[in-house]
Amino acid sequence: MLTDAIAEPLTAPRPTTADHFAFPTDYRLLITAYYPPMRQILVTSALPYANGHIHLGHLVEYIQTDIWVRFQRLMGNRVAYMCADDTHGTAIMIRARQEGRSEEAVIADMQAAHTRDFAGFAVEFDHYGSTHSAANRELCGLFWKGLRAAGLVTKREVTQLYDPKAGTFLADRFVKGTCPKCRSPEQYGDSCDKCGSTYAPTDLIDPVSTLSGATPELKVADHLFITTEQMRPFLNEWTQTGDHLHPDVSKWLAAAFLSEPLRDWDVSRPAPYFGFEIPDAPGHYWYVWFDAPIEYVAATAEWCAAHGESFDKWWRSDATEVHHFLGKDITYFHTLFWPVMLKAAGFSLPRMVHIHGFLTVNGEKMSKTKGTFVRAATYLKHLNPAYLRYYYASKLTPKLDDIDMNLDEFVNKVNSDLVGKVVNLASRSARFVEATGLAAKYPDDGGLFASAAAAAGEIAAAYDACDYNRAMRGVMALADQANKYVEERAPWNLRKDPARSAEVQDVCTVALNLFRQLVVYLAPVLPSLARQTRELLNCPIARWDESQTPLIGTKVNRFEHLMKRVEEAQVKAMIDESREEAPPSAAGPTTSATTGAGTAPAGGPVSDASVSAAADGPEPLAAEPLAPTITFDEFAKVDLRVARVVAAEQVPKAKKLLRLTLSLGGDERRNVFAGIKEAYTPEQLVGRLVICAANLAPRTMTFGVSEGMVVASGPGGAEVFLLSPDNGAKPGQRVH
Ligand SMILES: [Zn+2]
Numbered sequence: 201m202l203t204d205a206i207a208e209p210l211t212a213p214r215p216t217t218a219d220h221f222a223f224p225t226d227y228r229l230l231i232t233a234y235y236p237p238m239r240q241i242l243v244t245s246a247l248p249y250a251n252g253h254i255h256l257g258h259l260v261e262y263i264q265t266d267i268w269v270r271f272q273r274l275m276g277n278r279v280a281y282m283c284a285d286d287t288h289g290t291a292i293m294i295r296a297r298q299e300g301r302s303e304e305a306v307i308a309d310m311q312a313a314h315t316r317d318f319a320g321f322a323v324e325f326d327h328y329g330s331t332h333s334a335a336n337r338e339l340c341g342l343f344w345k346g347l348r349a350a351g352l353v354t355k356r357e358v359t360q361l362y363d364p365k366a367g368t369f370l371a372d373r374f375v376k377g378t379c380p381k382c383r384s385p386e387q388y389g390d391s392c393d394k395c396g397s398t399y400a401p402t403d404l405i406d407p408v409s410t411l412s413g414a415t416p417e418l419k420v421a422d423h424l425f426i427t428t429e430q431m432r433p434f435l436n437e438w439t440q441t442g443d444h445l446h447p448d449v450s451k452w453l454a455a456a457f458l459s460e461p462l463r464d465w466d467v468s469r470p471a472p473y474f475g476f477e478i479p480d481a482p483g484h485y486w487y488v489w490f491d492a493p494i495e496y497v498a499a500t501a502e503w504c505a506a507h508g509e510s511f512d513k514w515w516r517s518d519a520t521e522v523h524h525f526l527g528k529d530i531t532y533f534h535t536l537f538w539p540v541m542l543k544a545a546g547f548s549l550p551r552m553v554h555i556h557g558f559l560t561v562n563g564e565k566m567s568k569t570k571g572t573f574v575r576a577a578t579y580l581k582h583l584n585p586a587y588l589r590y591y592y593a594s595k596l597t598p599k600l601d602d603i604d605m606n607l608d609e610f611v612n613k614v615n616s617d618l619v620g621k622v623v624n625l626a627s628r629s630a631r632f633v634e635a636t637g638l639a640a641k642y643p644d645d646g647g648l649f650a651s652a653a654a655a656a657g658e659i660a661a662a663y664d665a666c667d668y669n670r671a672m673r674g675v676m677a678l679a680d681q682a683n684k685y686v687e688e689r690a691p692w693n694l695r696k697d698p699a700r701s702a703e704v705q706d707v708c709t710v711a712l713n714l715f716r717q718l719v720v721y722l723a724p725v726l727p728s729l730a731r732q733t734r735e736l737l738n739c740p741i742a743r744w745d746e747s748q749t750p751l752i753g754t755k756v757n758r759f760e761h762l763m764k765r766v767e768e769a770q771v772k773a774m775i776d777e778s779r780e781e782a783p784p785s786a787a788g789p790t791t792s793a794t795t796g797a798g799t800a801p802a803g804g805p806v807s808d809a810s811v812s813a814a815a816d817g818p819e820p821l822a823a824e825p826l827a828p829t830i831t832f833d834e835f836a837k838v839d840l841r842v843a844r845v846v847a848a849e850q851v852p853k854a855k856k857l858l859r860l861t862l863s864l865g866g867d868e869r870r871n872v873f874a875g876i877k878e879a880y881t882p883e884q885l886v887g888r889l890v891i892c893a894a895n896l897a898p899r900t901m902t903f904g905v906s907e908g909m910v911v912a913s914g915p916g917g918a919e920v921f922l923l924s925p926d927n928g929a930k931p932g933q934r935v936h
Pocket residue numbers: 379380381382383384387392393394395396397
């Protein structure tokens with residue numbers, strides 16, 4: 201199914217171009233020089249997990265990718281857009297057991313729902329596969345052989361939590377307990393929502409299986425690992441040079457992963473597990489995260505087989521650029537493990553990995569109880585998908601920043617930009633030329649069409665760089681100029697005078713040409729508007745360079761309403777329905793849809809109403825009232841620095857103290873005695889980042905000299921909570 205607009209048969213003959221219309225073409229040459237005449241591009245979006253429905257958070261990515269794919273096609277490039285359902289893992293196995301049916305039945309239902317939702321938002325894949333397919337099994341075997349041959353697979357014992365009641369090992373998300381770092385209750389086995397620290401599920405205090413409520417037991421099993429450390433030189437080069445990643449991502453990988461030995465990646469799970477059994481390790485299954493990205497290749501293989509395409513040309517040749525789109529929560533899978541797998545197995549490396557941030561709604565995490573956790577299907581019951589495609593486009597940049605969907609802004613932007621500026625051009629002019637058609641000669645428009653045509657290169661460059669925000673601003677600036685022209689000429693007044701009918705035709709010819717030009721520029725975002733415009737004006741809207749030549753002398757079909765205003769009541773109805781859909785028990789890993797193998801929800805973490813500031817009591821502040829006000833200069837005297845704990849040890853005879861060696865980067869070390877012995881073990885501290893008061897006068901204590909202080913909160917004893925910076929901070933950085 202090549203849904204290429206170019207491949208679509210044209211119902212109307214291509215309009216004649218104006219011979220007399222002298223028009224500068226130098227920027228067209230510029231576009232051609234900048235973009236090679238025809239690129240062959242393989243595009244993927246991350247695979248939605250088969251355990252939940254598509255919601256507005258997921259749609260950021262699929263709409264972002266679909267816009268890019270449509271843009272590339274409009275430019276004349278050849279694109280294949282691949283995606284699939286991610287189906288394996290414990291979550292599906294457990295759900296199938298609970299529902300008393302096969303895993304295959306569960307994933308088939310979900311795949312049908314996902315496919316419907318994507319179609320509803322005009323997200324058009326060339327092939328939509330499933331990780332539970334023969335093609336994927338075969339390719340997993342191929343990747344595995346490559347990894348084995350490269351000497352990258354090792355085996356070792358792993359102690360994992362096991363649910364004796366459910367008879368299964370527990371994935372991290374199926375264990376809950378108290379965070380070992382900050383002592384917050386009800387945290388998952390891999391990371392803490394409260395303090396953000398990551399840990400092993402075996403570190404949780406009082407762990408409970410969320411499957412059965414049983415207390416998990418520790419059980420030993422063999423696991424197979426991929427050792428990425430051997431590939432460090434390759435990863436250093438691939439992640440740090442060659443423009444495969446946004447510079448912020450390169451920097452983050454360098455600081456968070458490449459600065460220390462790369463940990464081996466556990467890629468097998470013992471039976472029972474819903475997945476593929478490893479051929480040379482019976483009783484062991486590939487971990488869901490191993491087979492998920494391989495499905496990008498497997499989906500392509502299925503598509504190639506169905507369309508007589510050369511698989512090698514798409515995945516084993518420099519002729520094809522591979523572009524992955526994904527959310528920031530699954531960055532390291534796609535930028536560390538995945539390149540290693542591709543390289544070991546002899547497949548093309550990605551030309552670029554495009555990473556987006558999470559969606560927030562009205563400045564907060566999507567919330568089921570607030571009704572802002574909106575499913576794709578619920579949105580479609582109330583609102584036009586074009587609104588969301590445009591709104592997201594207006595927000596998306598190449599950066600990793602989260603994007604906020606402010607519902608008031610959503611209503612205003614759609615109404616003022618799409619309805620007020622774009623569609624309005626056609627609705628105020630098309631009817632007046634239904635009888636006459638467009639003028640035979642393009643009228644003098646004061647250079648408007650030419651200047652909007654000249655913007656084509658800049659808008660195209662913004663799309664290509666995934667800077668849709670910039671592209672949309674460019675288009676709306678052109679729309680403003682066009683509207684000014686129509687308002688000044690006021691064809692609705694001119695037409696009252698029969699003597700001025702030629703003038704009416706000229707003004708409407710200009711207005712509709714400026715409208716059509718905008719629609720070409722917006723076609724990647726608004727395919728439905730492009731289709732309607734094609735029907736109205738009998739023009740193809742299939743190539744970017746249609747923006748360069750005006751339409752003349754063609755028939756104008758009967759004007760049908762193109763797009764309605766959004767009413768606030770529609771948005772409210774959608775939010776109300778979403779709130780009703782969410783029973784209080786709906787939170788948790790079995791109901792939140794995830795992109796990419798059941799890790800954190802890709803569209804943005806889900807907030808829980810029980811976690812709110814209102815639950816925080818007044819006692820801590822009362823126990824230690826605020827200190828007297830100080831000036832900024834007084835504050836600036838304290839030099840707080842990010843430091844890494846490079847060594848930690850018990851101090852014999854000291855009741856409260858641990859001795860820490862802190863690194864401020866380079867050779868700068870500090871010896872610090874910290875009163876945190878009852879709250880932390882030395883093992884918990886080594887390697888982590890802390891905040892250190894670095895310019896305190898050294899203090900001689902019974903046990904030695906302390907050269908600073910680590911910053912912590914809490915009343916003392918076991919109730920001490922160290923402060924850490926967010927990911928990306930580096931030892932030696934000052935805290936301002
Ligand atoms: Zn915590």
